[in-house]
Amino acid sequence: MQWNDYKLTWDPEKWNNIRKLHVPSDQIWIPDILLYNNADGEPHITIMSDALVYYTGAVVWKPPSIYKSFCPSNPTDNIETRYDENGKEYQFLEQGMDLSSYYPSREWDLISLTSRRHERLYPGCCGQEFYIDVTFDLSLRRKTLFYTVNL
Known part of the structure; x- marks a missing residue:
């Protein structure tokens, strides 16, 4: 899953040429993901994983999840x-x-x-x-x- 977050931009030259960061997904905005017709009883993603944040504000997040539906x-x-x-x-x-x-x-x-x-x-x-x-x-x-x- 990928999106842009303008609040997560920076100038790499001002930060020791750091161009990307691994950030815990519970420390940044992530989209709400919910399976309406869930067969498991827990419709939300419960395992948080790191997101890859680029200096441009591009965020890549691949949460580990298995969706089960009827x-x-x-x-x-x-x-x-x-x-x-x-x-x-x-x-x-x-x-x-x-x-x-x-x-x-x-x-x-x-x-x-x-x-x-x-x-x-x-x-x-x-x-x-x-x-x-x-x-x-x-x-x-x-x-x-x-x-x-x-x-």
């Missing part, structure tokens, strides 16, 4: 499920999904993975605020041979 399924059919994540002030870059770290499953074929960004206006204590959520649609197909052999 999906209706039939052992021999396709599964289509939706992950709804909430992130207040979350800037979603519509560059498509990055599957470079995807590891194919022995049990499932990934048919499609798409995402959509929604802005919603909610009344708040200080006036109306926009809240952003991102919906990920995931379509899987069980490999029939895997299911049959494991019966």
Whole structure:
């Protein structure tokens, strides 16, 4: 996950040519990440990890997390499920999904993975605020041979 934070900029020449820092994520602003249809009972990220902060204000944060969601399924059919994540002030870059770290499953074929960004206006204590959520649609197909052999 990457964003820019103008409050985290500095001039490297004034700071011994330091161009990036590893900063504990609980010491800086990070987006709220919440899985609405969570199957685990704990919808928030509970493990904080370091973020990489560059002198330009670019922040890269890769929190270790596993999201579990309920999906209706039939052992021999396709599964289509939706992950709804909430992130207040979350800037979603519509560059498509990055599957470079995807590891194919022995049990499932990934048919499609798409995402959509929604802005919603909610009344708040200080006036109306926009809240952003991102919906990920995931379509899987069980490999029939895997299911049959494991019966």
